[in-house]
Amino acid sequence: MRNLGVKVVKFIIVFSIVMLYHGLALGQKNDVWIRYHDRAKNLYGYKDLKGKIKIPAKFEKYFTQADSFYNIISVKEETLHDYKTYYLLKNGKKVGLDSLYILDYAVDCESEGKIRFQNKKNDRIGFLDKNGKAVIPAIYNYATPFYNGVSRALINAKRTCWDEKEDTLNCEHLAWKGGIKVLINDKNEILADSLHNLPDNINWYSLKTNQADLDTSIWFTIKGKNGNTYSFIDYQKEFRHWFDTEFLPALKSTNKESLKRLFFSDLQIESLKLGTSNPHQKNFNTFVRKIVTPERFQANAVKEIHIMNVDLMFMNSEKPIYKKYFDACGRHQKEKFPTFLITIDYYIKRKEALTLKSFPQVDANWKPSEFDINFELDYQERFEFLRTSNGYKLVDVEVKN
Template sequence: MKQFIPLCLFLFLNCALFAQNKDTWVSFWDKDTTHIGFKDQNGKIKIEPKYMGLTFANKFDDIIVVSEENKENWKSYYLTKSGKTVGRDSLYIYDNGADCENEGFIRFKDYKTNKMGLFNAQGNIVIPTEYSDLTRVRNGMIIALKGATKVMDSGGDGHFSWVGGKEYLIDINNKILIENFGYNDELNFYSLQKSKEPSKDEIRENFLAVDGEYYSFTNFDKEFKSWLKNNLLTDLSKENLLKNSYDKITYWKEQEAEGWISKPKASFIEQNYKLIKAKLLELKLADCDYHIFSQSLNKFIYEADEYDHYFDNCHQPKDWINPVKNIVISPKNKTDHGQDHFEFLRTGNGYKLISISLRKAELK
């Protein structure tokens, strides 16, 4: 029998803490918009504005990275809700930004050894600095790379790759769950099932754990392709398109000054139904040249509060649970330019059409 493994099994004591911690603090600027502070949900100031620089978190649940001026220098560190400061000069930086807490945990780096570790919500080290790289915590689990060598790319742009080493799936107590666990962006760690035998579900991937049982996870790519084939393309009626669309659909319109604009799905599909249906029908043709890519929700396009759920406390897209699947259709005539794009966001209610851009066609 398959057994669903909830987050609480891994975080046991922490789950009780999370259930009680509903007081998310929100960042605000001072009058000069130069320093950031934090208020609680009632507007009470919890931290006067004094942070800047690498302070990217606009919400504060458990532990964040902050920076403040110290005369002519900067001091950066991790700050907990209780006011505890840890990890001075140990910030984990990627893509020009500091790490953001997830599930009450945040990564840090020892620059003397170039190894990474993990703080919990109280600022205590729960994963020591013995790993070359760590993913963020997802459902109480982390993919950990150990013993690898960093090799810088020849372009001089700061990009690098890891060579060698061994990857593990570990929990937040540094317990190895699965050995030789290759990194995979397509796995939904919140879909974990444990069983005595491998899952036969075609959209799941199985891994033999150190305890002798099998862990299986839904693969986003397999999940989306199965949904596309069996739920959307089998019924391209107006009603089914509406059912499988986000409340607003964003589309590209050449003559608009902003380029990308949004419209309620009902009016958008009513006005563009024939065109959308014709384009999607191409996907059923044997000679259709299309590919499906995984990407993140664009934070510069989807800025309204209604999309806030899909971003973390530093306003980075939560693509580890809500990826965007982009269907890109190329023209049959290879001399033609442009491609058609249909983007679907994975929501709590399944995949929803959220964006369209078409070549040689004007959407209304």
């Protein structure tokens, strides 16, 4: 009886913790405010999920980019004679006046309860938490948002201009030169430094610390401080491995349901013969047997295949089924849900071979190949794949026939 009582108490404790966590997560989701547009004023404000106005429309569009307001957002508010920029909390508190982090006309968006700010006096980047407190001081030249509790940052670099003939005071495109690339955690501790030649497509959410015997065909490891190692999946290698070992072999299957699991439920196909359609709803057999075939993905002398990482198309952000793949500012969450595009380029022989003078001399050391001189692009086909919570899925197809 005593053991039974202990088990009951343990169950109640675990159950209470689970319900509390679920309640907090659900509460945050339900407490989100949504941006709305007052067309008469051409200004933006925020409503709750029931449509009640929480903040009247008073913000200018371009620096008020958060579609969803969870805890803290960047805003630009017009005043009588000018405007002011700051970070806004739901309780109305304004912090970080004139300290918005802006890169390529885009402001930052809350990520993992933090948002970047820029100290204009020293030209450095730091982080505010969801309550507007500066939890990481502005000491970095550059820093990425936090993903899975880590951020890549640059420190001790010098301002320079892309065009080395111009000085930084008369420069159209500023950049950073030198410095140390570091990996920091959310306590502002440097986990690793002197980061060089990192992959472009890192799965930060796959982090393993001091883990041996990983599959090096898709994993890479960073040597950190104090003898620690940090390992991550390279998304591009992972996708290529999945495509070669799972996707292509599965196309030969006769099991319709197994095939359907390869494709996103909102998969769209554009074909000169089939038009625009969703093969889940019609023409599934035609789609698989004539369009998505292993043979189509085999290169030859006049057919090139390329794989690249791309952003999920912005137009998809309006569809409920895609909502989870975009952040609070409506930007593709490519660090968590990367998208890969496979292009198939078909070439035909030129009617008349080109001469060397026909090619633009972008680089004095570059010369066109015999193939470039004698062949030209006829058309291109595109296959787009999205990494979902259930693995990679084909989401969009454009083919000639």
